[in-house]
Amino acid sequence: MKTVDREDLAVRVVQDGVCFVPGDEVCAIVGEDIRPTHDYERFALEWDSLPLDPHLEPTERHRCRRYGKVKAVRSGDGWELHRLDDGPFVQADENRTFLAGYNGGRPREFAPATDGLYGPPLASIVQFDLGILSLALMPIASATVGFHFVRILAASGDGANPVSEGRHSDGHDYIGMHLIARRDCHGATSAVYDGSSGEPTLKVEFRTPLDTLIVDDRRMEHDVSRLVSTGAAGYRDVVLIDYDQLEFSRSTVAAG
C-alpha cells in the first residue's frame, strides 16, 4: 500500500475546501485493505436491498436509498457509533441558492438503515473522515453523523442524473462521499466548486471502491454529472455522510 501523508490531506481540506483520496490511500490510512474482506462483501450487498427513494418524481425512479444517523464518540484510538432516531431527514435551505425551491427545508423520511449497514466497514469509513477532519480543525471528541446509503440505477442503454437538483451544497458542516461499488456504467463525475465561482476546484470520477471526497460544505458546492450505462443495466453505490455538531477535545489527535 502507498504511504499517505494525512497532514497533506488535512491541509487540502483547510486551503481548498475539498480533498480527494483514492480508495487505496483510504485503506492505507485505515491500516488495512478492508475491501476484499467478508465484512465489506456483506456491507456492499446491503445496497441490493435499498428501496426506491419515495421522494423522487414518478419519471425519475432511478435512486434507491436508506438513511441513518449516529452520534460518533471518540473512544481511545477509535470511534463508537451510537445510533440515533433515523428520521425525518431535513436539508437546510438557508443561503443555499441552488436548493431554493427544491428540497431545502422540507422534511423527508427515508427507509431506515439496516443493522448490516452499521457493520465494521462503516466504522472504518467514519474513522477515516473524522481522522482527517481532526487534523484539519482540532481533535474531534464527538459529532452528529448522518448516512445516506444510495444506489443510482442506469438503465440499459440509458443513464440517470445522480443529483436531480443540480449544483448545490447540502447544508451541513462537512460531508464525506465514498464509493462502495459500481458496475456497467461510467460518468457520474463529481465536481466541487468554491462557493459560486464558475470553474470547479476539483473534478473526479469515482472508479475504485472507497474513492473518497471530503468537502467543507459550509464553503463549497458540488454536483455530479450523468451516470451512463455501458450496455447492461448499471449502478453506482455510495455512502454520503454528513458531519455536524462537531465537539472538540484538547487531547492530541490519535492515529486513524
Ligand SMILES: [Fe+2]
Ligand atoms: Fe449533495
